[in-house]
Amino acid sequence: MPPITLWFLQASRCIRTAWLLEELGLDYEVKFSPRENGIAPAAFKKEAGGLGKFPTLQDGDVTLYESGNIAEYLCDTYDKQHRLLPPLGDPKRYEVLQWVHAAEATWALHGIAILYVRWHQKDGDVKKTEEGLSKNVINDMNLLESTLEKSSGKFLLGDKVTVADTLMHFSAVFILARDLGVKGEDYPRCKKFIQDCEATESYKKAVERTGHSLG
Ligand SMILES: N[C@@H](CCC(=O)N[C@@H](CS)C(=O)NCC(=O)O)C(=O)O
Structure with a gap:
């Protein structure tokens, strides 16, 4: 099992995170949900925790919310060559x-x-x-x-x-x-x-x- 799980709500910003994970060449599990009446199903929200908004990402013991925050975390943790995000101080x-x-x-x-x-x-x-x-x-x-x-x-x-x-x-x-x-x-x-x-x-x-x- 890859350590990274992406909770992915259909037709949403979650594509940002999936695209970044692919850019970084990382393996990840997708927990996918379609929308119900335009919103995320209650059980899916509960499972993801926090505000119940997507994308939600779990990497080992770390659970993250907010697509921008998740992006910074993934780059700082896995983009060692600083291909996608220049280093601190630059x-x-x-x-x-x-x-x-x-x-x-x-x-x-x-x-x-x-x-x-x-x-x-x-x-x-x-x-x-x-x-x-x-x-x-x-x-x-x-x-x-x-x-x-x-x-x-x-x-x-x-x-x-x-x-x-x-x-x-x-x-x-x-x-x-x-x-x-x-x-x-x-x-x-x-x-x-x-x-x-x-x-x-x-x-x-x-x-x-x-x-x-x-x-
Ligand atoms: N600012 C947050 C927004 C998260 C958000 O609102 N996601 C929407 C999907 S695009 C959502 O989870 N909606 C489900 C719902 O409210 O039921 C981010 O960038 O991740």
Whole structure:
């Protein structure tokens, strides 16, 4: 039995962790669950512990939550060559980590705010609320588009995958696929980035291994 277990909820950010595990060439067991009525089944949440959110990762005695935290842990523990995350003290590390954190704290936050309005706002002008919230998303997506345009390669920080890509890919997919505040605007460089991420052998293996599908 590999020491690493990934609790994987279908159609979720869990693909970030599976992709990173594949990039690192690590063996892992997948505990997979489909969604029930759009959310994680109660028994699956209980088994994973913590807040009952996914991805959840167990490595030996260590149980971890939060896709960004899991990514930092996996790189610090297993990326001995610092291929995906530069070492402590290297200024480049903080450029990479900025994307790791922003993937959740900025891109996903702004996108999910719109999803929650669609799900939970029962009265008032939903479209108007969405319109107001979309300013943040447009700002985020414009920055992603221009950063990718300036990149010297296919990925965020050049021609090699870093942990920044393994986090930001899902945020961009989620915003574009669910049309969260982007008002159908075209982001050709972001779309190309998504294609290039999904064309990597490690991403393909992660999909094959987990059965990930956004549905
Ligand atoms: N900030 C957390 C978010 C975790 C999260 O909300 N995951 C969602 C799936 S994308 C989840 O577990 N939802 C199940 C539920 O709430 O029932 C992370 O980056 O891991």
